[in-house]
Amino acid sequence: MKLNPYVVLLTLALAGCTTERSPSNVTAPGAPASTKTKVLETGASMIQSRPPVEAISAWLDGFHFYNGDQNGQMEAHHYVTILNEDVMQAVIYDGNTNDAKLMGVEYIISERLFNTLPPEEKKLWHSHQHEVKSGTLVAPGLPQAAEHELMEKVVNTYGKTWHTWHTDRDKTLPLGIPALMMGFTADGQLDPKLLAERDRELGTDTKAIRASRSDIVARPVASGANAWQQGEVIQLQRVKGGGEHAHGKTGFTDAEQTSHQH
Template identity: 60%
Template sequence: MKKNYPQRTFFIASRPSLLLTILGLLTACAGNTTSSNVVAPGEEKTPTTRTLNAGAALLQSRPPIDALNAYLDGFHFYNGHPEVQMEAHHYCSILNEEVIQCVIYDGNRKDAKLMGVEYIISEQLFAKLPDAEKALWHSHVHEVKSGQLVAPGIPDIAEHALMEKLIHTYGKTWHTWHTDLNKDLPLGVPQLMMGFTADGQIEQRLVTDRDRRLGVDSTQKKKARADIPAPAIDPGADAWRSGKVIQIEDPTGRPHQH
């Protein structure tokens, strides 16, 4: 099914000369190098189930899935628990020039578990939100400038243009399956996640391991992105920095951050 490529203008409005390059290569494969953190309990697929899957793949259309045409890899932590960190593989659909929606997995192989979702909006839309809503969102400035956020598999020039746009956005992220904590089922309630805002916050081993698996160099990307101006961050975002922590109370009493 044909993808809606014109939606990708969200990322390239300021660099129209890169249009053809990005449109042709944004879906490039970065290699299936990261397996899931857990094995879900249950019996193996039966021949009947495999046949049904194959038939569905051939006969059913999946427009929302086909629209997932951008792959981003970065890192999150539990709001209120910056020491509990994990890698997050984002598969994103660009709805328009100011809104992106992403599904988040714990790997980039077929066995990856759906961990959650992230909604990404422009700084213009974010500025219009009420203060109570802003507290749920995190900025992307440090993720971009540090080289932590990457778009594996596309040329550096295309990724650079992409990051020039993402640095002006904010994300709201909920994780629903906490495989980073070795939970083999999606237990408990969703947890609000945040992004890093300064050097020294992330465990460097996470970045080093990710870079090795995906064949990227975060240090080099940080240097290459030095020319991207860092916009002022809305004071309503990243509320955890001022001690405002928001999480859903879990009626099961099951701890999520330990």
């Protein structure tokens, strides 16, 4: 029986997350939370509603690298909200524990929407075909049948990812400016030690997962995605002025969209 994608996500909520822990490797400086702060936190959590947070319905674990620096790799825990059949959004953390550090965000769109984007915009997006088919993108704790259905939904989507805390190198505070991230597109790109550590911590078996997804249909990557493979390195740099979104201004300038190695 074929599962509805929304039933898949509901199943995750009902089944609960995996008990395996993938803790943050970053320690932020600061005094421990005081009793007053803890009381305020507990009170707020009991009284205030959090609709955007409560709408998060799936946890995906995968890997990113800096656009322009394939050696700058890190694990990324995505907590995903489905906005509609063509658009999802995710908040990204460096772990799955309550002290995990918020690393960034990813916007995920269907192939149909990706194909409507202008050429310069497409350069910011990466494909998910290899991540799904290789088994490196997983939904820990989700029953296999439900995870398989979810990955069928994700496999032909495209993501635009910005990291604001570079936890692979900034071990105390989020320093610097946001970085555009990419996803892996072929075997041999991802550091095997990083993958082995993920499998050990979360109790996943990437090889077995890969084999179980052999029937998932991945369409050819749409033209314009993964522009880094054609040498298009896009990263932000500090500039004077209001930037791309200044009033009355459209498009990118050479100073705002620039090749900048991390």
